[in-house]
Amino acid sequence: MADPTAEFFSSLEQRGPDLLPVKARGTIRFDLAGPDGGVKHWFVSVNRGNVLVSHEYRQADCVVSTDRELFDRLAVGEVQVVAAYNRNDVTIQGNLPLLLMFRRAFPAPPGTRDPRDRVRERLRRRDDLQGRVRPANRILPGDRECRQ
Amino acid sequence: MKRMASILDGNTFMLSDGCGDVDPSPDYPAGLFAWDTRLLSKWVLTIDGERLHALSIDDLQYFELRFFLVPGEPTHYVDAKTSVIRHRSLGGSFEERLTVLNHRDESVVLTLRMEVGCDFADVFDAREARPRPGRTVTTVEDGRLRLCYQRNRHVAETIVSSSEPADVDENGLTFRIELGAHGQWSTTLQAIGVIQGAGGRDVRESLRGYTQNRPEKRWELGEWVARAPRLTCDSEALEDSYQRSLIDLASLQYVGVTSQVKLTATGLPWYMTLFGRHSLITGLQTLPFLPEIARSALWVLSLLQGGRIDDFRDEEPGKIVHEIRYGELGGFEEGPHTTYYGAADTTPLFLILLDEYERWTGDADTVRLLEYEARSALAWLDTYGDLVGDGYLWYERRSSSGLDNQGWKDSPDAISYADGRLPGNPRATCELQGYAYDARMRAARLARTFWNDPAYADRLQQQAADLRARFNRDFWIDDGEFYALALDAEGGQVDALASNMGHLLWSGIVDESRAGAVAAHLLGDRLFSGWGVRTLSRDHSRYNPIGYHTGAIWPFDNSIIALGLRRYGFDEHAARLATTMIEVSGYFGGRLPEAFAGYDRARTRYPVQYPRACSPHCSSAGTPLMLLRSLLGLRPHHGHLTIDPAIPEELGRIELIDIPGRWGRTDAFGRGREHLRRR
Numbered sequence: 001m002a003d004p005t006a007e008f009f010s011s012l013e014q015r016g017p018d019l020l021p022v023k024a025r026g027t028i029r030f031d032l033a034g035p036d037g038g039v040k041h042w043f044v045s046v047n048r049g050n051v052l053v054s055h056e057y058r059q060a061d062c063v064v065s066t067d068r069e070l071f072d073r074l075a076v077g078e079v080q081v082v083a084a085y086n087r088n089d090v091t092i093q094g095n096l097p098l099l100l101m102f103r104r105a106f107p108a109p110p111g112t113r114d115p116r117d118r119v120r121e122r123l124r125r126r127d128d129l130q131g132r133v134r135p136a137n138r139i140l141p142g143d144r145e146c147r148q
Numbered sequence: 149m150k151r152m153a154s155i156l157d158g159n160t161f162m163l164s165d166g167c168g169d170v171d172p173s174p175d176y177p178a179g180l181f182a183w184d185t186r187l188l189s190k191w192v193l194t195i196d197g198e199r200l201h202a203l204s205i206d207d208l209q210y211f212e213l214r215f216f217l218v219p220g221e222p223t224h225y226v227d228a229k230t231s232v233i234r235h236r237s238l239g240g241s242f243e244e245r246l247t248v249l250n251h252r253d254e255s256v257v258l259t260l261r262m263e264v265g266c267d268f269a270d271v272f273d274a275r276e277a278r279p280r281p282g283r284t285v286t287t288v289e290d291g292r293l294r295l296c297y298q299r300n301r302h303v304a305e306t307i308v309s310s311s312e313p314a315d316v317d318e319n320g321l322t323f324r325i326e327l328g329a330h331g332q333w334s335t336t337l338q339a340i341g342v343i344q345g346a347g348g349r350d351v352r353e354s355l356r357g358y359t360q361n362r363p364e365k366r367w368e369l370g371e372w373v374a375r376a377p378r379l380t381c382d383s384e385a386l387e388d389s390y391q392r393s394l395i396d397l398a399s400l401q402y403v404g405v406t407s408q409v410k411l412t413a414t415g416l417p418w419y420m421t422l423f424g425r426h427s428l429i430t431g432l433q434t435l436p437f438l439p440e441i442a443r444s445a446l447w448v449l450s451l452l453q454g455g456r457i458d459d460f461r462d463e464e465p466g467k468i469v470h471e472i473r474y475g476e477l478g479g480f481e482e483g484p485h486t487t488y489y490g491a492a493d494t495t496p497l498f499l500i501l502l503d504e505y506e507r508w509t510g511d512a513d514t515v516r517l518l519e520y521e522a523r524s525a526l527a528w529l530d531t532y533g534d535l536v537g538d539g540y541l542w543y544e545r546r547s548s549s550g551l552d553n554q555g556w557k558d559s560p561d562a563i564s565y566a567d568g569r570l571p572g573n574p575r576a577t578c579e580l581q582g583y584a585y586d587a588r589m590r591a592a593r594l595a596r597t598f599w600n601d602p603a604y605a606d607r608l609q610q611q612a613a614d615l616r617a618r619f620n621r622d623f624w625i626d627d628g629e630f631y632a633l634a635l636d637a638e639g640g641q642v643d644a645l646a647s648n649m650g651h652l653l654w655s656g657i658v659d660e661s662r663a664g665a666v667a668a669h670l671l672g673d674r675l676f677s678g679w680g681v682r683t684l685s686r687d688h689s690r691y692n693p694i695g696y697h698t699g700a701i702w703p704f705d706n707s708i709i710a711l712g713l714r715r716y717g718f719d720e721h722a723a724r725l726a727t728t729m730i731e732v733s734g735y736f737g738g739r740l741p742e743a744f745a746g747y748d749r750a751r752t753r754y755p756v757q758y759p760r761a762c763s764p765h766c767s768s769a770g771t772p773l774m775l776l777r778s779l780l781g782l783r784p785h786h787g788h789l790t791i792d793p794a795i796p797e798e799l800g801r802i803e804l805i806d807i808p809g810r811w812g813r814t815d816a817f818g819r820g821r822e823h824l825r826r827r
Contacts, residue, residue, distance in 0.1 A: 019455070021450070021520040021521060022517075022519065022520045023517050023518075023520070049520075077456065080458065080461070080481075080486070080487075082406065082486050082487050083478060083479055083480075083481055083486045083487075084479075085406070086302075086474060086475075086478060086479035086486050087299075087300065087301065087302045087476070087479030087480050088300070088301035088302045088303070088344055088479075089300070089301055096405070096406045096407070096408055097406070097407055097408060097409075097451050099406075100406055100407065100451040100452060101451060103455050104453075104455030104456070104465075105455075106455070106456060107456060108456045108457040108458060109458060109459070109460075112457050112458070112459060114457065115457065115459070115464065115532060115535065115544070115546060116531070116532065116534075116535055116537065119535045119536065119542075119544060119574055120535075120536065120537060123536065123637060126637075132638070134538075134639060
């Protein structure tokens with residue numbers, strides 16, 4: 001991936017409404033320092049789940065500062081933002097609850113599988129091996145069956 | 149057991165031995181802690197090289213304590229020529245005022261020394277001296293001692309200073325004092341903790357909870373107690389435990405770093421942080437008394453709701469958090485606890501509390517504001533919660549350092565068959581199904597009344613009815629006439645008789661025809677010790693009266709069971725349980741601990757302490773409140789409060805004045821008419 005941070009922000013406007021609570025409202029500025037010391041700004045405005053992203057350097061309700069390398073890893077889900085904050089790799093000023101809501105926009109760690117698939121595959125394999133047939137579980141309401 | 153002395157203020161606490169000294173201990177996390185980090189691990193006072201011995205300890209307030217001490221070990225008689233008063237408090241910082249009294253008829257020169265040290269251990273590590281990966285530097289500057297720990301960008305500091313001049317070296321402060329005949333001398337030592345672990349935050353300056361001064365704290369405590377209803381009753385034990393509970397609940401309030409709202413810390417000393425489950429349960433217990441506890445719990449847990457699949461944290465979208473930690477271990481991902489989600493009960497409990505909160509307070513705005521989070525929680529029940537795909541609520545640990553059991557009984561051996569075998573994974577414990585049923589029933593009401601979505605409400609009700617029918621088919625053990633503790637991975641019954649079943653009554657998932665058998669088991673010899681309902685039946689293989697979740701008795705568990713018994717009309721059973729629990733509180737000075745031992749009452753005649761139980765503990769503090777609700781039969785109904793007392797003769801009269809709610813304030817009265825059967 002060439003620029004995970006740019007890809008993360010560019011998909012935000014589209015993904016935001018599905019990911020963010022309706023009550024999330026406010027502005028977050030991400031100040032990302034490069035190895036040369038230059039700081040790149042991402043300005044995110046959240047309103048009722050709708051997201052607008054720009055490069056403006058404006059006053060924001062919440063300001064998140066870190067380096068670009070770390071944010072690249074946040075953008076692909078490798079790093080978790082609250083842990084990074086707790087070890088002081090990310091600093092946050094202003095409205096922290098807003099960032100906690102925004103946390104939902106970060107993706108799962110790379111290679112993550114749906115836990116249901118893992119469990120169901122394992123159970124299916126075991127059932128096959130042991131020749132077990134799971135009873136159908138749906139019954140009509142009010143219809144009391146006895147356990148097999 | 150060795151006496152310890154603690155003061156606390158939210159998630160900050162100082163735990164020392166009975167003389168006020170802090171030495172490393174393998175048994176408990178000794179020292180000054182804030183944000184799960186130890187800020188003092190050595191704090192030892194000597195006079196002329198000799199340690200002191202306590203004559204008495206004064207518990208002044210939860211954040212204030214006073215020791216009266218004399219030099220030397222106790223002998224047949226104490227004929228001390230010097231005595232020392234250590235008066236310590238929390239609020240803004242840790243302070244200790246030392247006063248030395250000379251009882252001689254002549255002047256004397258003494259050397260007073262405070263040994264000071266700090267390892268900055270995470271509370272998880274506080275009992276063992278693990279080597280720290282960071283660097284500790286101690287410096288003496290301007291008459292102050294500065295202890296500093298650094299690991300990458302994480303910096304923690306403790307600064308110790310004195311109001312009187314001291315000789316400061318890297319291991320402490322020394323005072324050479326000259327006292328006249330019957331003279332006295334004082335100094336105030338101060339320890340300030342600064343953790344730059346998060347955004348250069350300074351625990352001292354950036355957090356309201358920590359910067360409060362002492363008079364403000366006293367005023368706030370008075371306000372807190374005054375906001376709660378007033379209790380007058382014949383039972384002294386009940387009145388004591390009610391007052392104690394209100395104060396303990398106040399002492400556990402703290403302002404979270406990230407959420408910036410008041411949270412309830414869980415238990416001293418191990419869980420001085422937010423736990424999703426216990427915040428929700430404490431919120432439920434305290435609704436008729438201090439509904440702000442429920443409101444904050446709902447607010448902060450909605451902020452921390454799971455947002456992605458994260459195996460290390462057992463997190464999934466929509467799931468409500470298990471615990472948060474602020475310490476170094478979580479920050480550097482040596483453990484998942486910064487935000488850990490390994491709990492299957494928190495999500496339905498969140499929905500239950502949201503509905504119950506509105507029923508009491510009439511705060512419809514909160515229900516509308518949290519619609520997104522509530523719907524996410526319901527979606528979690530249908531998706532990630534239903535791991536197997538059969539409609540039940542299951543759990544299985546994915547995190548390498550997570551919890552094997554993810555209901556409230558979360559120790560590794562908590563869920564077993566009667567013969568002691570442990571079931572495979574995933575597991576579906578019975579109380580989880582009750583919560584999931586109740587959550588859907590309640591969410592249906594919210595969808596219909598507040599979210600303008602009757603179709604969704606119908607669907608939720610249908611799902612709940614379906615779950616109830618299947619649950620009564622699959623979990624009921626015909627031979628034993630009780631509900632299985634869990635289903636195992638094969639769908640088979642985990643056939644232990646356990647207190648979890650009591651929660652089913654509270655949830656309303658129990659078939660009317662079976663409630664009698666359930667109630668009889670709960671108050672029967674196998675589960676009921678005479679003091680309370682044990683976590684596990686005494687005839688099971690893993691039963692141990694001092695087993696955390698395999699025999700000990702948990703007050704909060706009993707408070708939920710009492711409410712469940714009343715729901716199904718077992719008034720005498722509920723009254724009996726409430727009465728014994730109030731009796732127990734009397735043995736613990738009005739303060740119910742996290743858990744106590746499950747020995748039979750006939751054997752011990754008094755409730756035995758559980759070793760290492762947290763105390764105070766938030767949902768044990770909430771227990772007397774929920775028992776009061778159960779005894780008075782308080783229920784919000786169509787905008788007013790209905791009262792249906794079922795009080796045993798032993799407890800006499802109970803009056804609760806100014807119960808807050810959607811009705812404004814109202815009073816409840818009840819008189820003991822219930823005749824208890826004794827076994």
